[in-house]
Structures are given as structure tokens and as C-alpha cells.
């Protein structure tokens with residue numbers, strides 16, 4: 001399957017997301033970089049170039065997630081799926097506290113740690 005996403009589909013995905021990252025909710029205008037349309041389920045895992053499988057993402061979230069679908073909780077050896085903007089309610093997984101995107105539970109905290117490989121709160125500061 002081709003990874004090419006037609007321009008009209010890209011615009012439709014951006015419009016659905018209100019030009020915000022669907023993972024961290026950063027507005028594109030505040031980032032001063034072009035956001036990307038990414039596959040929630042990557043092509044290598046059978047994902048398709050469909051409106052339902054595409055998400056609008058900032059470069060940090062997109063590069064952190066890559067083609068991965070999940071990670072492993074520290075010390076528990078339990079595989080967890082990443083937040084899926086089509087299946088999960090953002091407000092049940094994240095909250096914005098004093099301008100920071102904060103995880104509401106351990107699996108989301110682990111996801112953010114995996115995506116950034118560092119102190120994730122540094123990257124998700126400065127907007128609310």
C-alpha cells in the first residue's frame with residue numbers, strides 16, 4: 001500500500017483536528033512548524049490510508065510514536081496500547097494543569113515517557 005496521502009485528505013484530517021495535535025492538543029499555529037498527518041495504525045501493521053486511521057500530529061508526537069502501537073509498563077512486563085484518538089476520549093487520558101499536558105493514569109504516563117525518552121513535561125509546556 002502506498003504511504004501517499006492526497007492533499008485533500010490531509011486538509012480534511014487537519015480540519016477535523018481543528019489544526020491541533022490529536023495527541024498533545026498543541027495548536028499548529030503555536031508550534032511554528034508544520035504538523036503531519038500520521039497513521040494511527042501504521043501501514044506496516046496493516047493500517048490504511050483512510051480518514052478513520054489518520055491523525056493530525058505535531059512533529060514531537062509523530063516522531064515519538066513512529067510506527068509503534070504501544071509500549072511496556074515499567075517493571076510489569078505488560079504491553080499497553082497507545083492512546084488512539086479515534087477510540088479514546090482525550091479527557092479521560094490527559095488533562096491540562098498549569099499549562100502542562102498531564103497523564104491521568106500510568107499507561108499514558110508511560111506512553112509519554114516512551115515518546116520523548118526524557119522528561120515529557122518539558123515538551124508539553126507553554127500552552128493551555
Ligand SMILES: [Zn+2]
Nearest residue numbers: 021024058061
Ligand atoms: Zn503533539
